[in-house]
Amino acid sequence: SFINQGKNLLSIDNGNYKEWLEEKILPDTRLIIEPKIDGCAIALSYVAGVLVKAINRKGKDKTEAIKRIKNIPYRLPVDISIQLRGELYDPNFRGTTSKSLVAGYLRKKVHIGKGLSFCAFQIFSTNLNHSSQLKELEQLGFKIPEFEITNRTSQVDFYVQLWKEGKLFQQYPTNGIVIKVNSRKFQKQLGETSNYQNWAYAVNL
Numbered sequence: 001s002f003i004n005q006g007k008n009l010l011s012i013d014n015g016n017y018k019e020w021l022e023e024k025i026l027p028d029t030r031l032i033i034e035p036k037i038d039g040c041a042i043a044l045s046y047v048a049g050v051l052v053k054a055i056n057r058k059g060k061d062k063t064e065a066i067k068r069i070k071n072i073p074y075r076l077p078v079d080i081s082i083q084l085r086g087e088l089y090d091p092n093f094r095g096t097t098s099k100s101l102v103a104g105y106l107r108k109k110v111h112i113g114k115g116l117s118f119c120a121f122q123i124f125s126t127n128l129n130h131s132s133q134l135k136e137l138e139q140l141g142f143k144i145p146e147f148e149i150t151n152r153t154s155q156v157d158f159y160v161q162l163w164k165e166g167k168l169f170q171q172y173p174t175n176g177i178v179i180k181v182n183s184r185k186f187q188k189q190l191g192e193t194s195n196y197q198n199w200a201y202a203v204n205l
Contacts (some may be wrong), residue, residue: 009041009057009085011195012178013061021153022180024190024198028179032130033148033159035169036176036202037119040090040102041193042066044120049079062106072118073141084137086120098173118176119145119172121156146171149182160203176204 013020025031035106042062046052051074054066066072069088076082088106090098092115102116120142123133135143146169148159156179162168163177181187185197 009043009055010192010197012200012202013196013198014176014204016201017156017179017201020201021156025153025181027153028147028151029153029172029186030183031153032134032149032180032182033150033156033157034145034178034180035163035172035174036178036204037089038095038099038173038175039087040099040106041085042088042118043083043085043124045083046076047081049076049081050074056106065106065108066118067115069118071143076140076188078140082140083124084120084142085122085124086118086142087118088118089172090115091117092172095175098191111131114163117143119143121145121198127183127184130180130187145169161201164205175201178202 041057042056044047044051044066051063051072053061053147054063056062067074087103090101091099105116109157118138121134121144122130123136126133128136131147131149134147138144148168150156150159159168159177163174169177178200178203185196190198192198
């Protein structure tokens with residue numbers, strides 16, 4: 001079944017990010033800082049370069065609705081089979097409005113997906129580092145999130161402050177930022193629970 005019917009669309013834990021960094025992350029770990037986009041999680045499956053299925057977090061088939069989103073390629077530039085994850089959101093609205101509009105569209109309460117945008121940020125079943133995954137997704141024609149890279153956990157506070165002041169990731173409806181471990185090897189070591197990816201952590205307002 002396609003990525004366990006949504007089971008792999010894990011949430012990201014949040015709370016005391018300083019504690020998470022101190023307890024689990026080495027001080028000189030390369031980290032990727034991304035916007036926590038307020039929308040709906042979607043996983044896409046391509047076979048031989050063609051979009052065959054899209055599901056939401058609950059594992060429900062949303063393929064037909066997703067095919068109408070303009071910036072999601074129906075056919076990739078190369079005939080590869082790939083499964084990926086991203087967020088469907090409305091860039092024209094802030095906060096929870098974006099999420100409720102997308103949810104309405106996916107439930108067929110709103111029939112036009114005009115204005116909605118998809119941002120891809122994770123490839124399933126890959127050994128690529130996170131920054132390499134983003135690069136790969138961009139080369140395949142997906143919109144990827146704006147992101148920052150730091151090699152020191154002590155710099156995370158700086159990005160948190162920038163976001164709180166509205167100076168970071170302004171083009172997205174965000175409800176926080178996400179700190180991600182770049183190394184795929186370290187990601188695997190940190191693993192995941194039934195609910196969360198242990199290698200990523202959310203900082204909410």
